[in-house]
Amino acid sequence: MENPANPVFLRYPGGKKRKVKSFFDLLPTKDEIKGRYFEPFLGGATVFFHIRPKKATLSDLSGDLMDLYRGVKKDPKGVWQKYRTLPEGRDAYYAIRNEDLSKANLITRAARTLFLNRTCFKGMWRYNSAGRFNVGYGGEDRRWVITEHDLVMVSKLLKGKHLLTSDFEQIIAYANEGDYIFLDPPYQPGESEMRNDHFGYMCFSFTDQIRLARCLTKASSRGVKWALTNSGASEITELYQDLHLLVLDLSVLETDKGERLETRKEVIMTNLTKGG
Ligand SMILES: C[S@@+](CC[C@H](N)C(=O)[O-])C[C@H]1O[C@@H](n2cnc3c(N)ncnc32)[C@H](O)[C@@H]1O
Incomplete structure (x- = not known):
């Protein structure tokens, strides 16, 4: 059951909010994780919020994203205070987006990142070659869905958790027997072309996919349990064929109204056998 x-x-x-329901049963509960939980492609942290593990290392390559988590963990009310006083409208959005905050404190930067995420076009994260966020304005509709209470809750859930800005490879290497890793890298469901425009300069290439498969093969041999969501394209699934994983097709999405929507080919692969 999802935590209400x-x-x-x-x-x-590409977040797993709408899909997580279809693979709940493949995930361990927090009591089933004897060691540490790792989530190296953290994004919106859907699965971390679902499992709520006792010990966790949460990481992502995006420094802005991890600073947002750090800021909310440290001072959720301070982030909320800054966020709620940022002005509304298209002109304000571009002024805030283009402001140089490199010397600003963590809380100010966290509030800006949250603001951009809630008001930019479709919640996309895209940076130009100079590393500056360059997504256009999307409107205020999604801005006030979030409350101070949500940030306080995120802060509580992050208490005692390690937050790192890192490429996935170093993080997977930390995991040992008894630990569990959930991985949701950027990918285009069903596509053999692996560049994901949503993640701009941090495109996840096929070479990264090969690197990821090697890391997970090594982790398996250390006794680490893990689950990976990925494209169901054969180029990808073949990278894992020697591991004899449990594979669940995620191509059908059930909406909250019970309608079944066909999406492009997407799978979850895991080496965790429940009860085994
Ligand atoms: C699909 S999103 C994760 C979404 C998340 N599971 C959710 O439900 O919201 C993938 C994340 O991987 C991160 N990423 C891209 N390349 C990476 C790399 N080489 N190492 C670690 N994280 C990376 C991106 O910044 C992005 O936040």
Whole structure:
């Protein structure tokens, strides 16, 4: 069962909010994780909020994203205070987006990142070659869905958790027997072309996919349990064929109204056998 009290936090293209229901049963409960939980492609942290593990290392390559988590963990009310006083409208959005905050404190930067995420076009994260966020304005509709209470809740859930800005490879290497890793890298469901425009300069290439498969093969041999969501394209699934994983097709999405929507080919692969 999904935890009904999950906080509203980030909008995330490719996030697992709508799909997590279909693979709940493959995930361990927090009591089934004997060691540490790792989530190296954290994004909006859907699965972390669902499992709520006792010990966790949460990471992502995006420094802005991890600073947002750090800021909310440290001072959720301070982030909310800044966020709620940022002005509304298209002109204000571009002024705030283009402001140089490199010397600003963590709380100010966190509030700006949250603001951009809640008001930019479709919650996309895209940066130009100079590393500056360059998504256009999307409107205020999604801005006030979030409350101070949500940020306080996120902060509580992050208490005692390690937050790192890192490429996935170093993080997977930390995991040992008894630990569990959930991985949701950027990918285009069903596509053999692996560049995901939503993640701009941090495109996840096929070379990264090969690197990821090697890391997970090594982790399996250390006794680490994990689950990976990915494109169901054969180029990808073949990278894992020697591991004899449990594979669940995620291509059908059931909406809240019970309608079944066909999406492009997407799978979850895991080496965790429940009860085994
Ligand atoms: C699909 S999103 C994760 C969404 C998340 N599971 C959710 O439900 O909201 C993928 C994330 O991987 C991050 N990422 C991209 N390349 C990475 C890399 N090489 N190492 C670690 N994280 C990376 C992106 O910044 C993005 O936040």
